Amino acid sequence: MGIEACVPRSYDSLTLDVAVVDAVGHLIAFIRQDGALMGSIDLAINKAVTARMFDGP
Template identity: 60%
Template sequence: MMTMEKAQKIIEAGIVKAKQIGQPMNIAVVDAGANLTAFVRMDGAWLGSIDIAINKAFTAKAFDISTLELGRNSQPKDQFFGINVSNHGRVMIFGGGIPIKLNGQIVGAVGVSGGSGEQDHAVAEAVVAAAS
């Protein structure tokens, strides 16, 4: 189960990684129902990335797949082409959202936004690693 305390604790790993790469980030964690459980906006992180981080976490949990992988499968002629306009435009199809598993079960997801897709994904991976 993804509690507020657990979410806040694992967000700390994302903050550490974001500081290591020198990129302030917005980091969101949702629970198994895709409900926002914890969020942090680091000093200097883009305001426009707040919703993106939350929506990346939503997407990763709603579809139980990383946003990076979903993006790879949503290109023209691929099976999920056009998925980004579903769910009232909340679906994100670029790196930074990853499901969080505990004991083999998906209990939530993280969404990170504020840097390049590669940077967002790296910070999200740090959060997921801290959860296990």
């Protein structure tokens, strides 16, 4: 399964950045949809790291 599978079809009208981190919080995959805000890059990465620190999905 690729990272593209992380973006459900129900979000077609939204522009998203999706970050995936490993067990220690290192970025291993990132996808950015056309039109997504530049500031959301850091937000997506930081959110993924924070979720990992709290054993989130």
